[in-house]
Amino acid sequence: MTSMRDPRYDILFTPVQIGPVTARNRFFQVPHCNGMGHAMPLAHAAMREMKAEGGWAVVSTEECEIHPSSDLTPYVEARLWDDRDIPALALMCDKVHAHGALAAVELSHNGPTASNLYSREVLIGPSHQPSKYGYPSQARAMTLKDIGEYRRWHREAALRAKRAGMDIIYVYAAHDLSLPMHFLQRRRNHRSDAYGGSLENRVRLLREVLQDTREAVGDRCAVALRFATEELLGPEGIELSEAQDIVGLIAELPDLWDVNVAAWYNDSVPSRFAAEGAQEPFVSFVKKVTTKPVVGVGRFTSPDTMVSQIRRGVIDLIGAARPSIADPFLPRKIEEGRIDDIRECIGCNICVSGDMTISPIRCTQNPTMGEEWRKGWHPERLPPRREASRVLVVGGGPAGLEAARALGQRGYEVSLAEARRELGGRVTREARLPGLAEWVRVRDWRVGQIGKLPNVSVYLDSPLSAQDVLDFGAEHVVLATGCHWRRDGFGRSNGLGIEGLDSHPSVFTPDDLMDGRLPSGRVAVFDDDGFYYASVAADLLHQHGCTVTYVTPEDSVAPWSVNTLDYRHIRKRMAKQGVDVRVSYTIVRFDGAVLTLENSWDGTILEQPCDAIVTVTARLPDDALYQSLLSREPEWADAGIRSLRCIGDAEAPGLIAHAVYAGHRYARELEEPASGEVAFKRHFHAEHPQDV
Ligand code: ADP
Ligand code: SF4
Secondary structure (H helix, E strand, O other), X not given: OOOOOOHHHHHHHOOEEEXXXXXXXXXXXXXXXXXXXHHOHHHHHHHHHHHHHOOOOEEEEEEEEOOHHHOOOOOOOEEOOOHHHHHHHHHHHHHHHOOOOEEEEEEEOOHHHOOOOOOOOOOEEOOOEEOOOOOOOEEEEOOHHHHHHHHHHHHHHHHHHHHHOOOXXXXXXXXXXXXXXXXXXXXXXXXXXXXXXXXXXXXXXXXXXXXXXXXXXXXXXXXXXXXXXXXXXXXXXXXXXXXXHHHHHOOOOOOEEEEEEOOHHHHOOOOOOOOOOOOHHHHOOHHHHOOOOEEEOXXXXXXXXXXHHHHOOOOOEEEEOHHHHHOOOHHHHHHOOOHHHOOOOOOOOHHHHHHHOOOOOOOOOOOOOOOOOXXXXXOOOOOOOOOOOXXXXXXXXHHHHHHHHHHHHHOOEEEEEOOOOOOOOHHHHHOOOOOOHHHXXXXXXXXXXXXXOOOEEEEOOOOOOHHHHHHHOOOEEEEOOOEEEOOOOOOOOOOOOOOOOOOOOOEEOHHHHHOOOOOOOEEEXXXXXXXXXXXXXXXXXXXXXXXXXEEEOOOOOOHHHHHHOOHHHHHHHHHXXXXXXXXXXXXXXXXXXXXXXXXOOOOOEEXXXXXXXXXXXXXXXXXXXXXXXXXXXXXXXXXXXXXXEEOHHHOOOOOHHHHHHHHHHHHHHOOOOOOOOOOOOOOOOOOOHHHO
């Protein structure tokens, strides 16, 4: 395609020299976890290939273990323990090179922050200290001989990476996850030899490893340093002032500086807690100290922000993990002048949960993420329809919108009917809650795409009945009618519900809050859901002037939010807002004036004055239309209906990511041959060579 690029964005497409290699533009997919890693090399390589095809000049692995003494089990990252690990990464390099991009590997030895659950090696660290993951064991202090061995492992891994075809080899000193960083940290390094004490001594190992790597592979490969400039831990951690001294000491040693804030929860902050470009104050000094190119991250999705970062001398290369996950074709879309087509990351961190739950990466905005090899799904291309059928989509939430968009792209004649006066369903409603504004991008991207498809018609203000559907005359009908929150207390912890809640006028649900019906006074939010809703409700009520108590039968606040890196931010915000937190309690009674709680473990009863409660427990599908149409199946043939499906929250309430995926899958599979009991390709060991 001829380039229709806006000249304002030209600077994003100028090449950047990185040591002996050249990035063809300034788009740099920085290392990111994906839950596939060494266990699923084909799926991993196909996912990275998509980034290269989409125009990223550099495509990196996730952390890459260099030795069995840094085994990260159960997390599945990349691995280069010995030569047998080379082919898996060579596969990725070949696929990335095929599209003219550079491949980068993030070599890592995690010392006391490894687990060694698989290798059973003893953990090592700068000094004796408790482990962070794995068993509650300790890491032993490394001897000088150990340090020499570690340097040898790193050098050998760099050579293997070069043989695999890597163009950029990372030394990793970020996220509190690697030995060169642990040696920098006073809280982890209590040594009194040449590797401890003064800053010069604590920097020694990092300096040596950078030099080792250059000597080993620097003739052909660039040496990058991923470096944390701030840990936000006060004097316990690396602080900006110390980071400035460190960068000063080794400014010209790496070919590329990749800088960010540690730990991961301060780096990949959900949009609820940090805006685009939030790391600038912590990393902007680096370019003033070094002549080498600098890459930084900030959930950059706006080309104007990217240009501004470069023009103002903050960074040279636009680093991205999440924006490249939500839209692997982001660079190409800017290049082709298709800014409106960019599928912007919403900052929900469902992608992070893949790594956390040790399963293939998923993305709310990009339902093809992680499915490139498993299902052969391409983020931009869908197979054309087989027949000229008409499809009626009922419900314009994330499931219905994505189904209509993808069906439209396949060439179907699509009608989308939505009961309300606005599209977006839960996304529109949730995005009005505190901190969730960016989530509306799930709607906006799809509405924008649908607007370009003449074969998709949208009908607002159109609540359809079963008779309406039968009268419509579509061959295929898909119902994406959503769900609603229960009021009766039923949930994980109360299988029989909570007596009296259902009919009480002072009991509210998230739907009430989203409809603008808010309680006042002393309000208890009851969280039996464990993810974001209850803390968002607490936020909203706090803003509204309520005195908020948060109650959960779980032993911690919003336990599932650990998987999206929300947890610590939620706890801090609640503490700041003075939310009264009661963990390990369930509600036994509420009479409109007094709330009676029972401790989950000892049965202790607690009573407190309370004006209203908000129950965040479970949801029920809005599937009345589906049930009604099912009961009228004998009439389908006369109405011309060949298939009827119910998808998304109307089938089984879940995350927005589930609804988008359901809509996409429906559109992909319509009129296609069935794929059998297992709907995706799997990895098998070499004993089953037909599948590897
Ligand atoms: P999902 O997450 O599965 O997409 P949502 O709750 O976000 O579900 O969206 C469901 C949408 O369906 C809502 O916008 C709702 O107004 C709409 N809807 C529900 N029932 C009907 C109906 N009978 N006719 C048309 N639209 C409907
Ligand atoms: Fe962005 Fe959410 Fe997708 Fe992650 S899952 S890339 S945060 S939209």
